[in-house]
Amino acid sequence: MTETQGLHIAVVGATGAVGQQMISTLEQRNLPIKKIIFLSSARSAGTKLTFKGEEIEVQEAKPESFEGIDIALFSAGGSVSKELAPEAVKRGAIVVDNTSAFRMDENVPLVVPEVNEADLKQHNGIIANPNCSTIQMVVALEPIRETYGLSKIVVSTYQAVSGAGAAAINELKEQARDLLDDKEIEPKILPVKGDEKHYQIAFNVIPQIDKFQDNGYTFEEMKMINETKKIMHMNDLPVAATCVRLPVVTGHSESVYIEVEKEGVSAHQIKDLMKTAPGVVLEDEPKQQIYPTPASSVGKNDVFVGRIRKDLDEDRGFHLWVVSDNLLKGAAWNSVQIAESLLKLGLVTVK
Amino acid sequence: MTETQGLHIAVVGATGAVGQQMISTLEQRNLPIKKIIFLSSARSAGTKLTFKGEEIEVQEAKPESFEGIDIALFSAGGSVSKELAPEAVKRGAIVVDNTSAFRMDENVPLVVPEVNEADLKQHNGIIANPNCSTIQMVVALEPIRETYGLSKIVVSTYQAVSGAGAAAINELKEQARDLLDDKEIEPKILPVKGDEKHYQIAFNVIPQIDKFQDNGYTFEEMKMINETKKIMHMNDLPVAATCVRLPVVTGHSESVYIEVEKEGVSAHQIKDLMKTAPGVVLEDEPKQQIYPTPASSVGKNDVFVGRIRKDLDEDRGFHLWVVSDNLLKGAAWNSVQIAESLLKLGLVTVK
Incomplete structure (x- = not known):
């Protein structure tokens, strides 16, 4: 199609918020693509999308859709992945799955290329893309852990509402307009579409992302805790998370407190690490009011780090402010990056 | 005026966001008031306000305005307090100051009645009202510290924008409307009106409140750190803060991680403490999705606490979500409460 030699790629969930970003990321990058197919639920099948100027009709995702596919990028919800990812693998595809379906499966590598690219070598057909809020944090922290x-x-x-999908974005915008016009609102989507209660998100803050677990933590918090340990290969690393939804469309921010093992490290040394860290852009000049914000991170693949300072009491303690586009590095870009790493490591070959 | 016997009260900064809340709080409470005067800058003088149905003209604040005043509630900015609070004290008034002008002065008690009411006894005419974000946190943590x-x-x-005044509220609302209408915006107020750069606040997050200090922390962060130690009488308590401005009109939220001294404490025990803590309302039923949000705290004097859970790794670690109306408990209500405490402790007498 676009190359005489190249990969056969499938994008599953092509019409969704992350699927759309996957397609535009694939258009911008240099992965050699010979053929690309867009898959979705029966409901969205028939939609016409373009790829590098060519119109492509979205097809309903079925087991046989994956015949001849080299890499399938899944972002259509956990139940679709659970059903169809094994079918794709059976037909010879490598699946890069952006849902939580397989992340904690010990036979599935959970990969952020800047952190644990080598884990791809252990794959058994499925590779999991971590949760958006986990990815940006580990990209910033890995160089610190290493050093x-x-x-x-x-x-x-x-966290921004786009992490909860297109319906959540619409809800935020409609609520904001109604509240500005002094109209009544009726929350229907956030914090979790399938949960019992829904709360105002415009001009408000909701301390719940995903459903509550029995231990009082939300599933989003447990994802950050467990995925960070798995990606960093540190099962005993103490990790705690409080995940909060904000009236922001795109761009997740994180206030991160860490303790390092080495004594006597300075904030300057941490900043120096960030300057050369892969995937990281340091934006940290307090005197010039330079720090990352979600609005300035949108549309960019990088993880932006600022507000780096040493704790005033704990010699091994540091504070960082980490921001990234949750649809790109948090989802679409990390998935495409995994595909690029598979090619680089010779784990997939161009025919 | 409203009582035959009662206090003479002055509200300085009566036309501001906090001043207005002080007036309505004084209307709702039972402090015996014989006479009340409203003071402001020359610019706002002449404005007519009502108190318990009676119209009162705002006068320009001058040293002689404080003749005969028992309690003066100041909320007109640090420079006004620095100039006029000593003049008020010279004329026999007790000043309750809601600015940062005197908070760290060792001769000035910094008071949250639920925490350190007895410190009022050491006053030398001026009593400082702590920073909004400090107040709600210490109200929640004091019972834990004690036990x-x-x-x-x-x-x-x-943190909500109303902490930055009425102009910041207008900026948020106008920006939100313009962005929803796909119009260009030009930030002019936030994060700090008098600082060099201004950033979008609608649908964004700004990790700067007040100006940066030489150590890389903002003044707001240093206020939380230093004021908490002073109010709790714990100069050596390690306190770290990251202060962030959100597109919320009113209601500050805080994600608080603490470590207690005692081992083996359960989240259940912390929840039990919150149930009877003065000034605290426990809203913590994860299974019913019950937790505090800013929208549900507006207009209430309490500090709302939820999401209480034990750290999964640190036996002495706990996480809490603390929300309060920053204009009420964070400012106006705490100031009026200090006036009530002064009367209760016999530090001011009704004539």
């Missing part, structure tokens, strides 16, 4: 060791993480998140 | 000891606080805030 000074990590002994504690306490993170509070400031 | 189990406190050895560490790490807080990340989610």
